[in-house]
Amino acid sequence: MGRFWSLLFLMVPIVGVGVFVWAMADLPGMKGHWLPENINEYGKVIDDLFMFILYLTGIIFVITGIVLFWFLWKYDATQNAEPVKYTHGSHTLEVVWSILPAATLLFIAIYQMNAWADAKMRRPMLPGPDGKMKTADDVLMPPLAEVTGRQFEWRIRYAGKDGVLGNEDDVSIANDLHVPVNEEVVLKIKSQDVLHSFFLPNLRLKQDVVPGMKQHVWFKANRTGVFDIVCAELCGWGHYKMRGRLTVESRDDFNRWLDLQSREQNRAEFTPTTGEAE
Amino acid sequence: MSTTTLDTHDTHAHGHAAGMSVGTFIRTYVFSLDHKIIGLQFLFSTLLWFLVGGLLALGIRWQLAWPWSDMPVIGRMLFSAEGGQISPEFYTTLFTMHATVMIFFVIIPILAGAFGNFLIPLMIGADDMAFPTLNMLSYWFMWPAFILIGLSFFWPPYGAGAGWTSYPPLSVVTQAAPGSDRAQTLWLLGITCVGVSSMLGSVNYLTTIIQMRAPGMTMFRLPLTIWAMFITAILQAFALPVLTAAGFMQLMDRVLGTGFFLPEGLVANNSLPASGGGQPILWQHLFWFYSHPAVYIMILPAMGMVSDIISCFARKPIFGYKPMVYSISGIAGLGFIVWGHHMFVSGMNPMLGMTFMVSTMMIALPSAVKVFNWMGTVWGGKVQFTTPMLFALSFVSMFIIGGLSGIFMAATPVDIFIHDTYFIVAHFHYVLFAGTAMAVFGAIYFWYPKMFGRMMNENLGKVHFFLTFLFLNGTFFTMHILGAVGFPRRLADPYDYETFRHLLPMNQFMSICAICMVGTQILFAFNFIYSMFYGTPVGRNPWGANSLEWTAPSPPGHGNFDFQPIVYRGPYEYGSPEVDTDFYPQTQPPPTDPKRIHKPEHH
Numbered sequence: 001m002g003r004f005w006s007l008l009f010l011m012v013p014i015v016g017v018g019v020f021v022w023a024m025a026d027l028p029g030m031k032g033h034w035l036p037e038n039i040n041e042y043g044k045v046i047d048d049l050f051m052f053i054l055y056l057t058g059i060i061f062v063i064t065g066i067v068l069f070w071f072l073w074k075y076d077a078t079q080n081a082e083p084v085k086y087t088h089g090s091h092t093l094e095v096v097w098s099i100l101p102a103a104t105l106l107f108i109a110i111y112q113m114n115a116w117a118d119a120k121m122r123r124p125m126l127p128g129p130d131g132k133m134k135t136a137d138d139v140l141m142p143p144l145a146e147v148t149g150r151q152f153e154w155r156i157r158y159a160g161k162d163g164v165l166g167n168e169d170d171v172s173i174a175n176d177l178h179v180p181v182n183e184e185v186v187l188k189i190k191s192q193d194v195l196h197s198f199f200l201p202n203l204r205l206k207q208d209v210v211p212g213m214k215q216h217v218w219f220k221a222n223r224t225g226v227f228d229i230v231c232a233e234l235c236g237w238g239h240y241k242m243r244g245r246l247t248v249e250s251r252d253d254f255n256r257w258l259d260l261q262s263r264e265q266n267r268a269e270f271t272p273t274t275g276e277a278e
Numbered sequence: 279m280s281t282t283t284l285d286t287h288d289t290h291a292h293g294h295a296a297g298m299s300v301g302t303f304i305r306t307y308v309f310s311l312d313h314k315i316i317g318l319q320f321l322f323s324t325l326l327w328f329l330v331g332g333l334l335a336l337g338i339r340w341q342l343a344w345p346w347s348d349m350p351v352i353g354r355m356l357f358s359a360e361g362g363q364i365s366p367e368f369y370t371t372l373f374t375m376h377a378t379v380m381i382f383f384v385i386i387p388i389l390a391g392a393f394g395n396f397l398i399p400l401m402i403g404a405d406d407m408a409f410p411t412l413n414m415l416s417y418w419f420m421w422p423a424f425i426l427i428g429l430s431f432f433w434p435p436y437g438a439g440a441g442w443t444s445y446p447p448l449s450v451v452t453q454a455a456p457g458s459d460r461a462q463t464l465w466l467l468g469i470t471c472v473g474v475s476s477m478l479g480s481v482n483y484l485t486t487i488i489q490m491r492a493p494g495m496t497m498f499r500l501p502l503t504i505w506a507m508f509i510t511a512i513l514q515a516f517a518l519p520v521l522t523a524a525g526f527m528q529l530m531d532r533v534l535g536t537g538f539f540l541p542e543g544l545v546a547n548n549s550l551p552a553s554g555g556g557q558p559i560l561w562q563h564l565f566w567f568y569s570h571p572a573v574y575i576m577i578l579p580a581m582g583m584v585s586d587i588i589s590c591f592a593r594k595p596i597f598g599y600k601p602m603v604y605s606i607s608g609i610a611g612l613g614f615i616v617w618g619h620h621m622f623v624s625g626m627n628p629m630l631g632m633t634f635m636v637s638t639m640m641i642a643l644p645s646a647v648k649v650f651n652w653m654g655t656v657w658g659g660k661v662q663f664t665t666p667m668l669f670a671l672s673f674v675s676m677f678i679i680g681g682l683s684g685i686f687m688a689a690t691p692v693d694i695f696i697h698d699t700y701f702i703v704a705h706f707h708y709v710l711f712a713g714t715a716m717a718v719f720g721a722i723y724f725w726y727p728k729m730f731g732r733m734m735n736e737n738l739g740k741v742h743f744f745l746t747f748l749f750l751n752g753t754f755f756t757m758h759i760l761g762a763v764g765f766p767r768r769l770a771d772p773y774d775y776e777t778f779r780h781l782l783p784m785n786q787f788m789s790i791c792a793i794c795m796v797g798t799q800i801l802f803a804f805n806f807i808y809s810m811f812y813g814t815p816v817g818r819n820p821w822g823a824n825s826l827e828w829t830a831p832s833p834p835g836h837g838n839f840d841f842q843p844i845v846y847r848g849p850y851e852y853g854s855p856e857v858d859t860d861f862y863p864q865t866q867p868p869p870t871d872p873k874r875i876h877k878p879e880h881h
Contacts (some may be wrong), residue, residue, distance in 0.1 A: 012751075019755060023762065032780050050692045057683070064678050071656040075592070076663070084593050085658030085853075086853045086854060088597070088598075089599065090598070093598075093654070094647070097647060109639040112635075112691050112692075121629070151547055193545065193546035194454050195448065199766065206623050211544050212558070215625060228775045232699075232766045232767075234448065235448060236370070236455050239370070239769060240769040240772065241774060243775060
């Protein structure tokens with residue numbers, strides 16, 4: 001039986017890698033079972049990092065799996081006539097297999113810092129007029145829209161004609177976010193009641209929204225189309241239906257759409273509730 | 279072997295002969311002060327809850343595979359299911375209670391409570407714990423928790439539904455989760471009782487391991503199981519008070535309106551505006567400050583037991599004993615400074631996220647060292663493929679997957695995408711089910727003869743292993759693929775999203791595997807109960823193992839040892855040239871012939 005069990009453990013790396021290859025190759029049975037299409041210029045670095053870690057861990061997974069199999073196969077008590085190697089370990093090996101993973105892990109840690117900073121810390125800037133630096137706040141790109149999570153919908157507000165968010169002529173829409181393609185977009189996100197998470201799978205973007213906090217997310221979509229906005233943080237019984245749509249369209253289409261929304265909206269009806277107060 | 283007999287305990291050992299009075303029965307088996315009985319009480323309770331947790335998981339799997347369709351048989355039994363159909367609020371209860379039960383009622387108490395209690399005095403050569411009454415209390419404090427959490431199922435939405443992490447404001451503002459007011463409060467009280475139980479246990483374990491080791495049992499002669507229990511007890515003693523305090527703060531927020539975790543003016547579902555002054559993220563920090571170390575509380579003892587089992591059935595000393603001890607300590611130490619990796623996208627300062635990312639990357643290192651040492655132990659041995667060994671080997675094989683997938687989410691930019699997706703679910707099930715639960719099965723098969731004096735059936739055990747191994751991979755490996763698509767956790771109906779609609783067939787495959795996996799456990803339950811009465815009776819040391827518990831009678835009487843154990847060496851001297859047998863018990867005196875004494879080479 002030792003043979004059988006050794007082979008069973010050999011199946012772990014074989015089947016494991018097989019399943020991943022199957023999904024990545026988009027073969028029948030697992031069509032579309034891989035990273036969804038990335039339409040964010042800043043998202044590619046995340047995919048690249050994912051694949052880099054996948055290949056790295058994949059190699060370690062296969063090597064350790066095969067070594068474990070080989071040891072079980074070779075040192076099966078019913079097959080192995082040699083006496084037990086009476087050893088308590090090897091200082092050299094311990095040093096080697098501590099330093100190698102440590103160096104690798106440290107490399108990954110440092111290698112990705114920039115991508116993290118780009119995604120969460122370096123909000124896009126507006127080009128300063130005539131190269132003059134103003135205060136830091138002034139040159140940060142202003143948000144295109146404000147997205148507010150509430151049970152169980154995404155409320156989206158665009159600045160109206162005056163270009164200023166948070167006054168009477170704002171355009172309010174539920175669950176329907178439109179953004180122009182090939183432009184840097186900054187969104188202000190917040191929550192009105194409980195935690196939600198603003199998740200755009202195709203943009204590799206996710207940020208929890210927390211009541212009492214205002215946060216910004218940014219991206220640059222490079223393809224037009226309609227995509228899902230997912231709530232990724234448990235927000236109550238209706239969590240599953242808190243679905244929004246993201247429409248990426250050309251600047252002209254976007255302007256036309258926003259204009260239409262602005263005209264159609266009956267502003268008198270829109271009175272912010274206490275929860276939405278700034 | 280030392281043969282000094284101690285008579286002091288013999289009188290107790292025969293106390294439970296036939297015809298005992300009710301009072302004696304209650305003192306012996308119910309409110310027992312004996313660590314072995316307490317350990318078995320923990321074992322039986324946790325195995326029963328394991329069944330409950332498994333059925334709750336099947337409820338989740340049912341909904342994900344056949345959303346909104348009537349569940350056969352079980353659907354009628356779950357009282358909240360409407361005509362067999364799972365309501366969305368009951369779905370939140372299902373995953374909340376599945377996690378709560380599995381973590382607080384199964385994994386933590388089965389490792390520390392059942393095996394910690396049973397093994398610590400036996401493995402260090404003590405006659406009982408340092409504080410037997412405290413020990414008894416640690417078990418009986420689980421009962422209020424069982425009852426409180428059990429009661430929470432009786433009010434709509436039939437159990438707490440704010441996730442096992444209980445994030446405010448959802449868990450604090452009762453209107454945010456209609457009907458949750460009683461259930462969530464009971465949940466918080468229940469968790470507090472579990473905390474008290476763990477705390478009593480950990481104080482006891484620490485004292486016992488430090489104070490009550492047999493003569494000659496130095497710290498570096500302790501089995502790795504005991505080292506792991508020792509470090510786990512330290513983790514519990516230092517991290518748990520934070521959870522208990524945070525739990526009380528949340529309770530006060532709910533009941534008294536204190537607002538530790540609510541910002542000013544918060545309104546959820548027409549609740550009164552919160553007076554505020556708090557921060558929802560504060561709870562996450564406090565919660566994970568305990569619950570991340572708790573992740574290691576849930577794996578370190580399993581690692582220790584696996585080390586003992588692998589060394590025994592490879593018939594070879596454990597490879598790198600001290601590096602193993604240092605890596606357990608390293609995991610515990612680093613375990614205190616990585617909690618923020620649960621919060622990379624929570625709104626926490628991204629700069630702070632970067633520091634947590636570095637410490638999280640580093641914690642993979644001691645885990646890697648342990649895996650290499652287990653493989654080194656197998657190398658050059660004579661591997662016996664017994665049931666406990668198969669489970670222990672599968673722990674190593676599966677822990678590699680769980681450990682490697684952890685690197686993805688430690689990488690903060692990647693975590694942005696995979697956070698709160700099934701990639702995370704795959705990761706922690708590989709660590710906690712494919713890892714810890716499999717190690718626990720192995721440990722039950724391994725120490726069963728010591729607990730009951732009879733063997734469990736090996737053939738049935740191997741079938742149980744094979745099927746569980748197959749189905750667990752069918753259930754959990756595919757979750758990595760779902761995670762790569764971004765499939766989110768905790769959605770009652772993810773197929774509403776176009777991005778995830780095509781993933782239904784794979785979910786059905788996983789659910790079928792999950793149902794088969796739970797079904798397979800019938801074999802285990804049968805084997806466990808049947809062997810208690812009809813298993814092959816065994817002597818003291820059926821596996822030919824070295825550590826002290828195998829020199830005591832099976833099962834050990836009250837007071838454990840019928841002689842005073844004196845320890846001459848570490849517990850992993852298999853295949854030693856000093857003796858003719860392939861094992862060398864810790865109590866066996868060294869050979870009298872000086873030529874036979876083995877001189878270790880120093881590197």
